[in-house]
Amino acid sequence: MNNGLPRTLFEKVWDAHVVVQDAGAPAVLYVDTHLVHEVTSPQAFATLRERGLPVRRPDRTFATMDHAIPTRNVDITLWPSDAATQVRTLRENCEDFGVTLFDIDGPVQGIVHVVGPEMGITQPGTTIVCGDSHTSTHGAFGALAFGIGTSEVGHVLATQCLLQDRPKTFAINVDGELGRGVSAKDVILAIIAQNGAAGGRGHVFEYRGSAIRKMSMANRMTICNMSIEGGARAGMIAPDETTFDYLRGRPYAPQGEEWDRAVAYWRTLRSDDGARFDRELTLDANALQPMVTYGTNPGQGMAITGRVPTVDDLDDPAERRSLLGALEYMGLRQGQPMAGLPVDIVFIGSCTNSRVEDLREAAAIVRGKHVADDVWAIVVPGSKAVKAQAEAEGLDRIFSEAGFEWRGAGCSMCLAMNDDKAGAGKYVASTSNRNFQGRQGPGARSLLMSPIMAAAAAVNGRVVDVREML
Amino acid sequence: MQSFTQLTATAVPLRAENVDTDQIIPARFLTAVTKDGMGEGCFAAWRFGADGALDPDFVLNKECHEGAEILIAGRNFGSGSSREHAVWALTDYGFRTVISPGFADIFHNNSLKNGLLIVTLPEETVQMLLDLVEEQPDTRITVDLEAQRVSLPDGQQVSFPIDPYRKLCLLQGVDDLGYLLSKSADIAAFEAAMQPA
């Protein structure tokens, strides 16, 4: 496979994990790390039981609970019975099959894509899968990480492998300097607005360029997280000193001599000069503004200084239909500005933006201010570790004093599986990743934005350009 | 997995782009630990009004489309969440084929593992089919996997692409697990050669 030609980062990781490929069949791809959560795994473990199969590599399988669990009350007996059943089922499955579980009773639990990196489980050059589309988050470390369905969860549990067609490569170059008040979230929303919600289909993104290199791991994770919203299977960023500094000393990271060996290998994980990508897109970081979505797919986003498009802006009849349908659902008009739109709910959380860095930035905006009247605002840390760190820094007090609810770790209103739901017709300023119809509750209207934009919306009671507050 | 060879059935025209898996099955239906009964949640937000009653205007609820086994929809069908529940919901509801100008990657993979044939046709063809089925809901469409062909009663035919390996799996009703298990020796050899992580 390595015939001496320059290769992309993706190609290096892919090539290193092909176990075998029969003519006319997809590749058998080895999975280094399998992450599991309560919602998409029960039917997969059931398949193993039916067929009398063990988990092939319990040592490479890690589970936690995040999607269905309440973020308010940890007494399982008070939970809705179906969420409690999923949690009990996961406990039972992990126990029976020997899988490490970061349980809600312990100190590590959280959103699977927050926990993996902070435990040092997520490492450069590895293949990582999970029954969750935002597995793309882990690509921020130079891993090839993607979401799979429950059948595939079963395949990985049983064989540590997947049958995969090789995706194509797509370079996304972001050069320049982000302006004040412009966040990683704005970069990825701008990429998706430009390239479309299906623009990455069949491809793996590689984010490159000076703006990406300067970013913290938290920001890189925000970007890679939403690769799936751009239609791509995965997004990757070449590992560098920022990556190694983040990982050093984490519980599952290599130690001592092994660490040195690992870093030496990780340094080779970059696209070679002259490596060819199937597609490319370039974005000028200097020109980016804070973004907000107006529609019902993540590609329907715009700069806060702009206006909602009109059908005259669009050539394609399907795009026009899609715009009109979205605006009807959202209760918005063609050509209206988004700045000034009143919001009912503010949700700061989700695997996109619930790390301590996100919470720090949001807290800096709300410090000494108060959530506007009639706005319900909640902050949901991505993991127990994030929560503990934030509390050690006093961020919880800043939020609470400003009138936010300070919650336990989980997915919460990102997908509204628990009781954190937005009501029909309510506008939600949300740091999550999906503005689909009903995603945050039946009839709810999601406005995706960065943590500081959401914080600014909370204290103003309407969508504002956060730069006015800086 | 159920095999798929040929199907002749009526279709439902769902004139919408970017139908995401949250629409196909909302998250509140994901709390089950089995695959059973997922059809109940299929397009729940669109099938039912806020009061929980069936919305007679939503296309799936129209009497003329009762018993349809083919769903025709706009581009980028199945985007969003990886939830295989979306495929289970569609099959449990009674669909065996979805026709669209394009499918999201994970949905594509999931459907093929559950005997749901997804047929990618050019945008114009899909629009033509939507028009046709809206006008004549009793149109019976034939989907032939072996021949990779969709045929209409008036004799019109259009072929569709499918990966040869996936085609074989669907025709025979076998999923990937058996194939992967047959590679155990290769996998063991690969593991033995791996650098200690």
Ligand code: SF4
């Ligand atoms: S936070 Fe939201 S997007 Fe992330 S894993 Fe949870 S439900 Fe999925």
